[in-house]
Amino acid sequence: MSTVQSQSPYHFLIRRVHSLLGLLPIGVFLTFHLLLNLTARSGPAAYDRVIETMRHFPGIIIVELVVIFIPITLHAVYGAWVVYTGQSNVLRYGYARNWFYILQRISGIYTVIFILVHVSALRFGEANFASLQHFVANPWGLAFYALGIVLAVFHFMNGLWAFAITWGLTIGPRSQKIWAYVCGVLFVVMSVVGLADLSAFLR
Amino acid sequence: MAENKEIRLKIRRQDGPDKPSRWEEFTIEYHPKMNVISCLMEIQKNPVTADGKKTTAVVWECNCLEEVCGACSMNINGQARQACSALIDQLEQPIVLAPLTKFPLIRDLMVDRQIMFDNLKKVHAWIPIDGTYSLGPGPRMAEVKRQWAYELSKCMTCGCCMEACPQVNSRSKFIGPAAISQVRLFNAHPTGEMNKHERLAALLDDGGITDCGNAQNCVRACPKNIPLTTSIADLNRETNKFALNRWLRK
Numbered sequence: 001m002s003t004v005q006s007q008s009p010y011h012f013l014i015r016r017v018h019s020l021l022g023l024l025p026i027g028v029f030l031t032f033h034l035l036l037n038l039t040a041r042s043g044p045a046a047y048d049r050v051i052e053t054m055r056h057f058p059g060i061i062i063v064e065l066v067v068i069f070i071p072i073t074l075h076a077v078y079g080a081w082v083v084y085t086g087q088s089n090v091l092r093y094g095y096a097r098n099w100f101y102i103l104q105r106i107s108g109i110y111t112v113i114f115i116l117v118h119v120s121a122l123r124f125g126e127a128n129f130a131s132l133q134h135f136v137a138n139p140w141g142l143a144f145y146a147l148g149i150v151l152a153v154f155h156f157m158n159g160l161w162a163f164a165i166t167w168g169l170t171i172g173p174r175s176q177k178i179w180a181y182v183c184g185v186l187f188v189v190m191s192v193v194g195l196a197d198l199s200a201f202l203r
Numbered sequence: 204m205a206e207n208k209e210i211r212l213k214i215r216r217q218d219g220p221d222k223p224s225r226w227e228e229f230t231i232e233y234h235p236k237m238n239v240i241s242c243l244m245e246i247q248k249n250p251v252t253a254d255g256k257k258t259t260a261v262v263w264e265c266n267c268l269e270e271v272c273g274a275c276s277m278n279i280n281g282q283a284r285q286a287c288s289a290l291i292d293q294l295e296q297p298i299v300l301a302p303l304t305k306f307p308l309i310r311d312l313m314v315d316r317q318i319m320f321d322n323l324k325k326v327h328a329w330i331p332i333d334g335t336y337s338l339g340p341g342p343r344m345a346e347v348k349r350q351w352a353y354e355l356s357k358c359m360t361c362g363c364c365m366e367a368c369p370q371v372n373s374r375s376k377f378i379g380p381a382a383i384s385q386v387r388l389f390n391a392h393p394t395g396e397m398n399k400h401e402r403l404a405a406l407l408d409d410g411g412i413t414d415c416g417n418a419q420n421c422v423r424a425c426p427k428n429i430p431l432t433t434s435i436a437d438l439n440r441e442t443n444k445f446a447l448n449r450w451l452r453k
Binding site: 011012013084086087088089092093095102165166167172 | 374407409420422424432
């Protein structure tokens with residue numbers, strides 16, 4: 001009876017790599033990125049000095065490619081496929097977790113758009129305090145940035161909740177619930193840090 | 204007591220897979236302790252809509268009438284459940300009946316759940332014990348294990364978890380929570396465990412366990428309260444170990 005099935009050997013690997021990339025390196029990068037930008041609160045001079053130091057770091061382009069650009073591109077491209085293969089039904093099944101399911105997809109799409117604007121303006125454009133200050137002086141620009149930070153952090157923290165299931169760490173409903181609260185607290189903390197970064201540019 | 208009371212139903216009708224669908228409303232006399240099936244039987248006796256038009260009898264499927272076979276699954280007031288255990292006294296009226304949307308429609312409320320049985324074949328949801336000679340008694344199963352495994356064995360392949368799952372749709376190949384949970388059941392069995400590699404390998408495939416989106420509707424929709432999300436998380440761990448181990452030994 002047991003027939004050998006034709007298997008696509010990479011499907012499992014791709015999905016697990018997609019999950020892993022969300023934490024390593026993307027999530028870790030996001031955490032450091034938000035923490036490091038707290039230097040903006042010390043004023044334009046200090047902030048621009050940090051950016052200049054990082055820009056002249058030897059081999060920075062390699063680090064940017066391997067740690068930031070390639071992982072985010074892979075995660076975003078495969079994530080788009082994941083979004084396409086889902087079909088939300090929150091109107092019929094209005095459970096919290098089902099809302100988180102659709103929010104994870106919405107926040108992912110928004111974060112990709114945000115990153116495209118963010119990177120083209122600040123990494124490939126003029127990267128300094130004044131440039132972002134100018135961007136968020138516009139209320140729409142500020143809303144776009146604030147939402148970008150909060151949704152990126154949400155995507156990371158809700159992803160971290162699911163990560164623990166994907167890797168078989170939280171198995172029962174109780175452990176999943178406790179981990180959800182932990183991720184919830186981390187979401188608030190990281191959002192506050194991110195918005196504190198942003199508030200430094202409102203002057 | 205509750206004489207002259209009426210039951211109002213709104214039913215989604217469709218004469219065949221390629222035919223257009225429509226809504227029809229029915230009003231039937233109330234009797235104590237009715238369920239959705241007995242309402243459908245009343246309509247069958249006298250298929251006339253609420254506004255007096257003659258129509259065809261509503262087609263549905265049912266069998267055990269005690270919520271163990273899964274045949275009468277349908278959307279009742281928007282939620283997938285069994286018509287036999289849907290008691291009229293507990294339902295808001297008009298009672299809206301619609302077929303499950305994740306399976307090919309045959310007619311009216313009747314759908315073809317074949318894909319679920321195909322998925323059980325895909326994951327080898329059985330214990331191979333056939334041979335040319337007696338294999339003797341199998342190993343014993345610990346009582347504590349039997350107790351939780353018994354809960355998983357209550358699955359009746361009714362399709363409620365598939366209906367509630369956002370990852371099960373025409374664009375995805377996801378085999379759904381029911382088949383995944385059955386892998387856990389058969390891998391827990393001491394004899395079934397001997398073939399667990401076959402079932403885990405099947406879960407690595409396209410549409411397998413990785414396509415779960417953790418919306419966790421399945422565990423809420425399951426009429427038998429099977430811990431489907433626990434099964435999925437447990438098998439995430441097992442498939443990770445299995446895949447890594449197999450890869451490192453290549």
